[in-house]
Amino acid sequence: MGTLTTTGRTRSMGALFTGVALLNTATVGLSTAGTLIVAAGSGPGWSGLPSVAGVLGTAAGALGAGLLLPGHGRRRVLSAGYGVAAAGALIAFAAALATAVLPLLLGILLVGVGNGGAQLSRYLAADLYPEDRRGRALSNVVWAGTIGALAGPALMAPAAHVAESFGWPSLSGPVAVAVLATAGAALAVWVLPRDVPPPREPVAAGRGPVWPATVVRPLVAMVAAQLAMVAVMTMTPLQLQAHGHGLGVVGWVLSAHLFGMFALAPLSGRIADRWGPRVTINVGLGVLALSAATALAAPTAHTSGLPVALFLLGYGWNLVFVGGSAQLSRDLAPATRSRLQGTVDAVVWSASALAGLGSGQLFAGGGYALVAVVGGVLALLPLALLVSRDGR
Template sequence: MGTSTVTGRTRSMGALFAGVALLNTATVGLGTAATLIVAAGSGAVWSGLPSVANVLGTAAGALGAGRLLPVHGSRRVLAGGYGLAAAGALVAFAGALATSVVPLLLGILLVGLGNGGAQLSRYLAADLYPQDRRGRALSTVVWGGTVGALAGPALMVPAAGAAAGFGWPSLSGPAAVAVLATAGAALAAAFLPRHVPPPRQPGLRPGPGAPPPEPPKSPPREPAVAARGPVRPAGFVRPLVAMVLAQLTMSAVMTMTPVQLQAHGHDLGVVGWVLSAHLFGMFALAPLSGRIADRWGPHVAVNAGLGVLALAAATALAAPTAHTSGLPIALFLLGYGWNLVFVGGSAQLSRDLAPETRSRVQGTVDAVVWSASALAGLGSGALFAGGGYGLVAVVGGVLAVLPLAFSAARDGR
């Protein structure tokens, strides 16, 4: 492997990692501040609107980026998406200064559009490596979410203090941090080498300055034929189903855990400790998930993740008030089970999809998965109101084992 190839790969991985870390930092901090602003100004009943705006924006951004990447390349698409996110962060900052809900939500929606492209960065990282290393490559970018998960909350207090020092509303501080973070992500995307494309079209040769290929002598296949040929339905349906159900399980239990803790008299310190265990599970061990996917296959990582999610739900059901033991363990397992499914499913999509349809399918899968978060956020509240935290845990556990039961039934035929 040439020095220029290694340098280009390293440069690309650094840019992709930085973009994900910075977008996640912006999203976590801005989303938390916006939730508090909306709750204070419009009442707790509307406090979920920033989360819905973020999820819908991310879903739309992933769908759009998946269609633009084959045409315009990773540098243009990511830089454009991150630039849009920076503009959205500015709008949200203006809304935070004026404590106005409409610009705040519009800004978060635009930040979500950029975040949708950031989510697809893991696939771009995987495409830089041979198949036996793709799981580790994409998991490295997923691990970048750890930076945002830690930096976003950690920067909130100093940012709020700095805003107050300028005479601004304190919660405008995290919005200002989001402006800087999204602008930094756009700058990082500009460092992507021109010759490193997203999932390559058939016939394109990688390499600096590679000329466009000659038109093929035989007529190209129709996209539908390509999807039915190299891409078997199991190549995307199974990881799609597993990732959606894992997202539903994770989002439902995670969303209701703070409500459960507060209902039993615990303060924000306890809530933060339990959610920190969850975030650690979601991101910090992503490289381990990537190695499992590369060593034993993506389907093994997916099935293991679904099993861990079921165990997490069972632990939450068995210890619904154990804030120093059972719940932190349950939320850690919940995060890591999701990570195994997310990395394993992504590795399978990166490996099994045909190049001519890959980015479109990957973008569609991400859009569906993020839409599932919105559904889980709405449904978990209804479940909690109807049957408490235990019902949420039971439903989450059932959703996690459904793909395992279906796979076992198929294998038993």
């Protein structure tokens, strides 16, 4: 990626951080507004489609960005991805004005493509620093998700009021925020320095892509963490509503979860730098298992057990996410690093779609207890496999 001065490194980190914060703000608000628009226009049975479109777009965007980064550089690839996201947000805004479901889903899909590039920004941040500081660098970009998690929902009501003042449908307001946020992200990355792409690694004739052993560990752990986290998180609001709790309680419990997911990311980065990615991953899987046990033991304790369980769920995921990302940023050859990182992210985000769809079936078949048990098993299984492998 070339050698940067301290000023260039600071500028690059600022641009990467800003782009991720704005894309997260756009995706959180757009997904929520899209869910409500589809539910109102096509019925609750189809309300999960915006989330699925966003996740699939993110998976495709991560894969595409990972393939393009080695040959085209950070600024071009992120600018292109954020430009696609801005175009998608405009399509979604027009669809929100007309209450047209299919164009809305297309727009959300395209915003997801840009978000895939934003997710890879954590690796680009890690590449700016020496190996012993990469965990902290990438965790600072992960922390940018805190801004989106807070700003996206907070801007929805004011944006809806502004839209109504123009005579537009109220839910078009949050979609308009997504237009501004994605455009801002596209502008932010233009301050990134031009970088010289690394030489491509020659591929032996007749051989396909090689998956090093160093990829298998973070891939297995990150997929398991994503499945467990999304499954339990998605069904928690339904569990609370089934026991008579309103949106205030749901919001409080989910806030504890979002705090765990993003706010402590710098701490996870320091753990990864101090004790290594493998320890960070294993601790994260253990915390996820503890979260599932807490949810199973106190499934209706909305003031104690569930907020603690959801916080642990978020932070366990964060530890695995940061630890796995740190290992992928350290142990892969520069010529193949971006391609493999993008592929891993694509698989992880695809797992989100599977977890979101499967958790509903688990909840319908065995209630919240079954969801918690499956989440715990998903965390413990790779933990047992990885620890036993380390022992050999």
